[in-house]
Amino acid sequence: MTFDEYLTNCLPTLLRYATVVTCDPHLAQDVVQEVLARAQPRWQRICAMEQPGAYLKRMVLNEFLTLRRRLAARRPALLPRDALAVADPAAAVIERQHLLWHIARLPPRQRAVIALRFYEDLTDIEIATLLECRLGTVRSLSSRAIATLRASLWAQSAPVGVPGMEGLAHG
Amino acid sequence: MDDLIRAALLDMAKHSPDAATVRAGTNARMRQLRQRRAVLAVAGVAAVASATPLVVRDRPQAGPTSGSLLPPAFPDLPVGPGNVGVAIRHHPTWLPDGFVESARQAVLSAQPTYTAREWSAPGDHPESTVAPRISVSHQSAASPWHPRRSDRQGKKVTVNGADGLAWSDGDDVELEWPSADGGFLRVSLHAVRPGLATARRIAESVVADDVTIMECALAFGWLPPDLVGSAILARSTTDGSGRPSVSAWNQELMLTGGRLWIMCGTATDQWELDSRGRAATVRGLPGRVNPDGDELWVRLPDGRHLLASTQRGAVPFARLVKVMEHIRLGPLPNVAWIGSR
Numbered sequence: 001m002t003f004d005e006y007l008t009n010c011l012p013t014l015l016r017y018a019t020v021v022t023c024d025p026h027l028a029q030d031v032v033q034e035v036l037a038r039a040q041p042r043w044q045r046i047c048a049m050e051q052p053g054a055y056l057k058r059m060v061l062n063e064f065l066t067l068r069r070r071l072a073a074r075r076p077a078l079l080p081r082d083a084l085a086v087a088d089p090a091a092a093v094i095e096r097q098h099l100l101w102h103i104a105r106l107p108p109r110q111r112a113v114i115a116l117r118f119y120e121d122l123t124d125i126e127i128a129t130l131l132e133c134r135l136g137t138v139r140s141l142s143s144r145a146i147a148t149l150r151a152s153l154w155a156q157s158a159p160v161g162v163p164g165m166e167g168l169a170h171g
Numbered sequence: 172m173d174d175l176i177r178a179a180l181l182d183m184a185k186h187s188p189d190a191a192t193v194r195a196g197t198n199a200r201m202r203q204l205r206q207r208r209a210v211l212a213v214a215g216v217a218a219v220a221s222a223t224p225l226v227v228r229d230r231p232q233a234g235p236t237s238g239s240l241l242p243p244a245f246p247d248l249p250v251g252p253g254n255v256g257v258a259i260r261h262h263p264t265w266l267p268d269g270f271v272e273s274a275r276q277a278v279l280s281a282q283p284t285y286t287a288r289e290w291s292a293p294g295d296h297p298e299s300t301v302a303p304r305i306s307v308s309h310q311s312a313a314s315p316w317h318p319r320r321s322d323r324q325g326k327k328v329t330v331n332g333a334d335g336l337a338w339s340d341g342d343d344v345e346l347e348w349p350s351a352d353g354g355f356l357r358v359s360l361h362a363v364r365p366g367l368a369t370a371r372r373i374a375e376s377v378v379a380d381d382v383t384i385m386e387c388a389l390a391f392g393w394l395p396p397d398l399v400g401s402a403i404l405a406r407s408t409t410d411g412s413g414r415p416s417v418s419a420w421n422q423e424l425m426l427t428g429g430r431l432w433i434m435c436g437t438a439t440d441q442w443e444l445d446s447r448g449r450a451a452t453v454r455g456l457p458g459r460v461n462p463d464g465d466e467l468w469v470r471l472p473d474g475r476h477l478l479a480s481t482q483r484g485a486v487p488f489a490r491l492v493k494v495m496e497h498i499r500l501g502p503l504p505n506v507a508w509i510g511s512r
Contacts, residue, residue, distance in 0.1 A: 119184070
């Protein structure tokens, strides 16, 4: 498979993955572009691997977690204020928006664990391998993240600035 | 709760960026990565390179102060007829273990106002990150290339008794101090730990000599009138993968600001061009031009690749073709230093 063939077939999937991991479409675009620019010259070697797609996903994850040091002061851009406009005002939609807002504000490694576990459906062992950490660390990151999200979800009022959430109470 | 998180993440995934936009951006990023390596600063005044070899004196080898970098590479390197040899007059006599040489660069001039050597560590590091790297450069006081940092608020350090300044920014450390000829020297580290202590030890090991040569097998034969007189930076490097290999090298000529970039070697391949490009005849050989008309590529009969690139609009396509047609190519340069200490 050539590099171009890979992009044609798999780039949308890689972008969705990066968007979920970073919780920021703009940052996802930067990360993926950086990764592809580095992957292209060594594509022959990557392509010879058993799962080149998984390798690129790992590059995306590493790039994001490396970037976090440089972008420590940067808050996730989230989506444009109207990007998650509530077409369906059902409570479930609002609840998902609220949850997403809080996922985007988790520390990067917690955010990565949540994305890998719930979007990629990886096991804790697989996540530990990807993050190059111990199994216990993954479980700790995961439990802290979920505890934070659970507490946030049941908060009595939406925080200022939640896209499309101003003035909405929930609980 | 789990299902709600999954649903929220799926909502987020729907807002991923457009793939076509990212593909276009990737091509631009490729050019940025190449340009970043050169760190071109402001316009200079060096003359256009000619194909006349520069005279490089063979002086007795300077004795190292300490460490394991003996002797400097190729004190008796013959420069091939038609090629340019530039002496790089400073080198460190100590480097951390695991680093091998990956690049040399110099402004093309009998008295180069800027020279640099780089080493990288091809060991274990995440493939998605830039490999640990060390650079030692020298710049004359008159050179506009790679200027001193305007931020003079660095940490004060001494290097063999001279006052210097050091800066740390994440994985990057820079240390500058004055050289005996009135210019200054700089050690730059990326992802080397401990950064400042290592930079200082390298700095204190730097000695002056005339025995390290960068041989350049490229020269401009024609330039657009508005670019004549621009400073030209020549660079010899490996393929940028962080794993220096003598079998994958490039030589480059660069004008400031990325206005014109020539690359020739064995590590330049067709991937440099957008696959949507079209066929073109370059130097009488089948080549390719990218859709924006700002990159030309051709494989030479001896197996080398030759690429000309310009920032969009800096050099019109017709002139880029003429530059490419008139590039002077010398015999294969000696790049055996790649991958050695």
